[in-house]
Amino acid sequence: MNKMILTEAKLFLRDPAGTIFAVLLPLTLLLGLGSIPGFQEPSPELGGERPIDTQLPGMMVILSVVTMALTVLPGTLVGYREKGVLRRMSTTPVSPVRLLVAQVVNNLAVAVTATALLVGLGFLVLGSVPPKSPLAFAGVFVLGTASMFGLGLLVAAVTSKAQTAQGIGSLLMFPLLFMAGMWVPREVMPELVRRIGDFLPMAPFADALRATWAGNAPQMLHLVVMALTVLVTGVLAARLFRWE
Amino acid sequence: MEVIEVGNLRKQYRDRLAVDDVSFTVERGEIFGVLGPNGAGKTTTVECVAGLRTPDSGTVSVLGGLTGTALKERLGVQLQNSTLPEKIKVWEALDLYSSFYRAPADWVALMERLGLADKRDTPYGKLSGGQQQRLSIALALVGNPEVAILDELTTGLDPQARRDTWELIEQVRQDGVTILLVTHFMEEAERLCDRIAVIDSGRVVAVDSPAGLITRVGGRQTVRFRPSRPVADAVLEALPEVAEVRRSGEQLVVTGTGDLLLAVTTALAAAGVTPAGLRVEGATLDDAFLTLTGKKIPS
Numbered sequence: 001m002n003k004m005i006l007t008e009a010k011l012f013l014r015d016p017a018g019t020i021f022a023v024l025l026p027l028t029l030l031l032g033l034g035s036i037p038g039f040q041e042p043s044p045e046l047g048g049e050r051p052i053d054t055q056l057p058g059m060m061v062i063l064s065v066v067t068m069a070l071t072v073l074p075g076t077l078v079g080y081r082e083k084g085v086l087r088r089m090s091t092t093p094v095s096p097v098r099l100l101v102a103q104v105v106n107n108l109a110v111a112v113t114a115t116a117l118l119v120g121l122g123f124l125v126l127g128s129v130p131p132k133s134p135l136a137f138a139g140v141f142v143l144g145t146a147s148m149f150g151l152g153l154l155v156a157a158v159t160s161k162a163q164t165a166q167g168i169g170s171l172l173m174f175p176l177l178f179m180a181g182m183w184v185p186r187e188v189m190p191e192l193v194r195r196i197g198d199f200l201p202m203a204p205f206a207d208a209l210r211a212t213w214a215g216n217a218p219q220m221l222h223l224v225v226m227a228l229t230v231l232v233t234g235v236l237a238a239r240l241f242r243w244e
Numbered sequence: 245m246e247v248i249e250v251g252n253l254r255k256q257y258r259d260r261l262a263v264d265d266v267s268f269t270v271e272r273g274e275i276f277g278v279l280g281p282n283g284a285g286k287t288t289t290v291e292c293v294a295g296l297r298t299p300d301s302g303t304v305s306v307l308g309g310l311t312g313t314a315l316k317e318r319l320g321v322q323l324q325n326s327t328l329p330e331k332i333k334v335w336e337a338l339d340l341y342s343s344f345y346r347a348p349a350d351w352v353a354l355m356e357r358l359g360l361a362d363k364r365d366t367p368y369g370k371l372s373g374g375q376q377q378r379l380s381i382a383l384a385l386v387g388n389p390e391v392a393i394l395d396e397l398t399t400g401l402d403p404q405a406r407r408d409t410w411e412l413i414e415q416v417r418q419d420g421v422t423i424l425l426v427t428h429f430m431e432e433a434e435r436l437c438d439r440i441a442v443i444d445s446g447r448v449v450a451v452d453s454p455a456g457l458i459t460r461v462g463g464r465q466t467v468r469f470r471p472s473r474p475v476a477d478a479v480l481e482a483l484p485e486v487a488e489v490r491r492s493g494e495q496l497v498v499t500g501t502g503d504l505l506l507a508v509t510t511a512l513a514a515a516g517v518t519p520a521g522l523r524v525e526g527a528t529l530d531d532a533f534l535t536l537t538g539k540k541i542p543s
Contacts, residue, residue, distance in 0.1 A: 003343045007336055014331040014367075084326030091294060091321035092387065093313045094344040 004102045012072075012106055022067040023114045026060040030118055034126040045188050053129060054210040057122045059182050061141070062206050064114035066177065068107045069148035070169035074155040076103060079162035087244045096243055104149060111145060132215030140212050140223075144205030147226045150233030151201065157240040180206035198222065201229040247272045247391055247422045248293060253302035255288050262288040263299070264446030270391075275413070275423045277437035279430075281539050285446040286426045287324060290393050293424065294321045307390060317346060320389035320421075322380050324396045330369030334360050334379055337368065338386060345387035358382045358412065374405030381409070385416065392416065395426040410435055430529045444537040457532040464527040467498045467508050469519035479515055483507045495521075 012018050033039055039051040046055055077100065080086050086096040122128035131137035152169065159165040179197040180186070186194055186207060197203035204222030211218045248270035255263040263285040270276040278286045291297045292304050295315050307318055328337055338355055342348035355361055358378045363371060371379065377397060384392055394413070398406040413436055417423055427433050433440050434454045442449045442457065450457060464487075475496070477489045485507040486500040498508055505524050512519055534540050 003340055007332065007340050010336070011329050011331050080329070083328075084323065085328060087296075087323060088326035088328070088383070089344075090296060091316065091319075091323065091384075092341065092344040093316040093346075 001098060001102070004098055005105055008099075008102045008106045009109075012110065018068075018072050018110070022064050022072060022110055023117070025067075026064045026114060027117055027121065029063075030057055030060045030122055031125055034122065034128070040126070046185060047187065049214070051185075052122070052126050054213040055181070055185055057118055057128050058206060058210040058213055059180070060118050061115050061209060062144075062180055062202065063177070063182065064118070065111045065145050065205075066148050066173050066202065068111045069145070069152040070155065070173045071166050072110075073103060073107050073149065073152040074159070074165040074169050075162050077153075077156040078159050078165040081242070081244065082160065082162055084244075090243060104153075107149070108145065115141065131213045133212045136212040136218070137209065140205070140208040140218055143223065143226045143230070144201075144209060147201045147205065147229035147233070150230050150237065153237040154233045154240070157237045157242070176200055176202040179203045199225055201226060245272045246270065247274075247307060248276075248424060249303070249305045250289070250293060251303040253289060253292055253304065254300050255285075255292060255297065256300050261446055263292070266302075266441075266443065266446070266448050268441045268448060268451050270422060270424060272422055273417070273420060274438045275417055275425055275436050277433045277440040278424065278426045278443060279428065279433045279437075279440050279533070280443035281428060281537070284443045286428075286443055287395055289443070290395060290424060290426050291323075294319060294393050296321075317387065318390045320384035320387055320392040322384035322392070322394045322397060324399070326380070327376070328368040328379070331367045333365050333367055334371070335364045337379060338382060341383045342386045347388055349386050349388040351382075351386055354382050354386060357415075359408075372405075374401050374408070377401060377405070377409065378412070381412065385421075389421060391422045391424065393424045393426075396428070397425070398427075398429065398432060406432070430533060434529045442533060442536050444539065449536045454529055457536070458527050458529060461527045461532045461535045464499065464501060464531055465504045466525045467500075467505055467522070468492075468495055468525070469522040470494045471496060471512070472518035472520060473516075475512065475515055475517045479511055480508060483511055 034052045034056055039056060042048050042050055049055065080099065086099065089096040089099055119130050123130050151172065155165055155168050155172070159168060178184070179193070179200050180202040181189070186197065186203065189197070198221060204219075204225045208218035208222045208226070246269045248268075250269070251267050253263050253266040266285065266289050268276070278289060280286050288297065292299045293306060295306075295311060306315055310318065332340075334355065338351040342351045355364065358381065360375065360378055360382065363375055368376065368379065381394065381397065384394065397413075398409050401409065410432065413423065413425070425433075425436060437454060439451060439453050440457060441451045450460070452460070480486050480489050480496075480498055483500075485502040485504045486498055488499040490497040490499075498504070500507075509519065509522075530540070
């Protein structure tokens with residue numbers, strides 16, 4: 001199992017696109033945007049918070065996680081199925097389930113690394129305050145990431161071409177990112193849009209992440225929406241996934 | 245001793261019957277060919293043997309009825325259209341796949357034997373078709389199997405690479421591995437196989453050695469030559485020994501039975517025609533296949 005995880009990790013690193021979009025892009029955006037003076041001033045829109053406190057770094061964490069979950073993971077898995085990698089493995093004593101597990105482990109590791117870098121460099125370079133409730137933050141991170149990976153696995157389950165999988169992943173990613181407050185903070189969205197966002201899995205992830213970052217309790221509704229997403233996507237993906 | 249026994253195998257996919265009724269047995273140490281046109285049900289048959297598909301009815305028994313992981317430990321499979329990730333290096337693939345087995349072969353020795361040692365650090369995507377195929381064979385052998393199933397292993401290879409692969413398969417057999425070889429290449433089947441099951445439309449048409457299959461066609465012969473001057477087909481077609489006259493460029497190709505050569509040359513001499521580049525060919529596996537299935541496989 002370790003050898004498979006190690007091999008998959010090497011393969012991930014050999015393809016620069018994954019590292020660029022999931023790690024370097026969010027980091028660059030954080031440090032680039034965070035250096036603009038406006039982002040360092042308390043903003044009345046955010047209830048007196050500075051954008052570099054939770055809005056900007058929180059969204060960058062989300063960006064990194066969903067890039068891995070919705071484009072890299074389904075693209076790789078569907079590519080493996082399309083090219084017969086899973087089929088070849090099914091002729092050996094080892095089940096291709098292990099390859100799927102190795103992929104999830106690696107993609108999670110990348111998301112965790114990116115998050116650690118975002119928190120660490122944000123603190124060192126920009127003076128963003130690290131999460132005030134670290135345990136709750138970690139819990140929300142795990143739950144939200146699981147919901148995004150569930151969604152990604154569902155995409156991998158229902159598509160048959162790697163390009164289609166990545167396309168559908170991106171198609172899901174951008175509206176969900178918008179609802180999560182990537183371009184317009186959730187605080188200034190019209191009430192209706194924000195309400196709709198509460199029930200789409202990414203906005204609850206973003207809100208809960210920012211809440212625990214600031215040391216507040218996340219909304220119960222958001223936790224429930226994320227947990228339900230994990231459950232529903234997990235069951236559906238397991239049912240619908242085809243090995244060839 | 246029978247290593248593979250297949251009895252009245254039947255497999256239906258949603259919209260079509262892939263395998264209707266297939267039975268054969270493979271002896272230990274043999275290279276057994278499954279020969280047939282595309283869509284005949286060859287791949288489905290061997291996928292059932294490999295335990296990758298469940299037949300609708302019929303029996304499959306490999307190595308005395310092993311199933312699941314126990315079977316996969318002792319069965320090496322090389323399937324059509326199974327690739328590897330583009331960026332995995334040759335040594336990494338061998339190292340990884342050997343870790344799947346409890347008693348794997350020495351993958352370094354295997355890599356050398358398959359002529360991949362100098363490609364050790366080359367990623368899969370940068371290998372030539374022949375090298376990819378050799379790696380694929382290596383992965384089928386890395387578990388030290390007793391039985392290897394090889395599906396269309398030389399399709400898409402150039403003639404030299406194909407011959408090299410055939411030599412390799414013969415070496416593998418010398419090591420005592422029983423081989424189930426799926427092919428639609430007559431030359432490959434004739435060169436490698438001890439026995440062949442000819443499959444057409446999901447059924448076994450014949451099981452025999454290549455020579456045995458050819459004998460079934462009878463004493464069919466072909467005479468080829470370039471006539472020194474034009475000769476009408478009718479002159480030859482009139483002979484009782486001649487079944488068919490075809491033209492292939494400047495060449496005349498006369499097929500028939502009995503004392504065909506004597507009949508043809510005598511008739512030509514009478515017409516004052518000299519046959520240049522005269523050649524006589526006996527029946528080939530192609531002819532046998534054509535007779536058995538009524539189909540010709542484009543080579």
